[in-house]
Amino acid sequence: GENVEQHPSTLSVQEGDSAVIKCTYSDSASNYFPWYKQELGKGPQLIIDIRSNVGEKKDQRIAVTLNKTAKHFSLHITETQPEDSAVYFCAASLSGSARQLTFGSGTQLTVLP
Amino acid sequence: DGGITQSPKYLFRKEGQNVTLSCEQNLNHDAMYWYRQDPGQGLRLIYYSQIVNDFQKGDIAEGYSVSREKKESFPLTVTSAQKNPTAFYLCASSSDYNLAKNIQYFGAGTRLSVL
Numbered sequence: 558g559e560n561v562e563q564h565p566s567t568l569s570v571q572e573g574d575s576a577v578i579k580c581t582y583s584d585s586a587s588n589y590f591p592w593y594k595q596e597l598g599k600g601p602q603l604i605i606d607i608r609s610n611v612g613e614k615k616d617q618r619i620a621v622t623l624n625k626t627a628k629h630f631s632l633h634i635t636e637t638q639p640e641d642s643a644v645y646f647c648a649a650s651l652s653g654s655a656r657q658l659t660f661g662s663g664t665q666l667t668v669l670p
Numbered sequence: 671d672g673g674i675t676q677s678p679k680y681l682f683r684k685e686g687q688n689v690t691l692s693c694e695q696n697l698n699h700d701a702m703y704w705y706r707q708d709p710g711q712g713l714r715l716i717y718y719s720q721i722v723n724d725f726q727k728g729d730i731a732e733g734y735s736v737s738r739e740k741k742e743s744f745p746l747t748v749t750s751a752q753k754n755p756t757a758f759y760l761c762a763s764s765s766d767y768n769l770a771k772n773i774q775y776f777g778a779g780t781r782l783s784v785l
Contacts, residue, residue: 598779
């Protein structure tokens with residue numbers, strides 16, 4: 558089955574700096590890669606996703622890049638703000654499969670004021 | 671969150687006791703999922719259901735049971751056979767898993783502890 562590794566497990570940045578979280582996956586058939594943000598005591602919420610036919614996608618301060626050859630994808634957050642502090646999870650799935658979404662182990666991002 | 675209601679927010683289980691976690695969605699989604707979250711780990715799939723009266727085991731189904739008698743409800747029972755039940759449990763739903771982009775929406779979770 559699919560295996561997703563996520564690094565780093567914790568990340569602290571100064572407000573205004575950029576943050577990068579990286580994930581690798583094992584199944585070359587995976588073709589959908591979402592990122593979820595989980596605030597304390599809440600369920601995860603989708604913040605951005607990318608499909609395998611696209612190399613990069615941006616949404617305001619958030620971007621995701623995908624390298625299918627190397628089987629890795631990354632989340633980039635620019636101009637970080639205190640409200641960006643949360644746990645971020647990457648995931649990978651094979652579209653069309655209900656069993657999908659193998660999650661990474663999560664990254665605790667702390668944005669220091 | 672997002673039309674998915676999990677209850678209770680906190681639950682305590684005594685030794686040898688079965689407990690049931692509730693998950694209700696008003697999003698008219700076909701598919702529903704249960705995940706377990708442990709500290710420092712990602713979400714692990716317990717059970718999922720693609721349609722009413724049908725469900726499948728996930729990666730860690732042992733010690734758990736589910737039912738899907740109604741489209742909007744997918745309760746999870748943690749049985750006494752689950753020897754390490756302390757965790758945060760998350761329920762999710764999605765509209766159509768056959769879509770190329772199947773977004774899962776999560777509830778706020780239930781934190782289960784053993785007395």
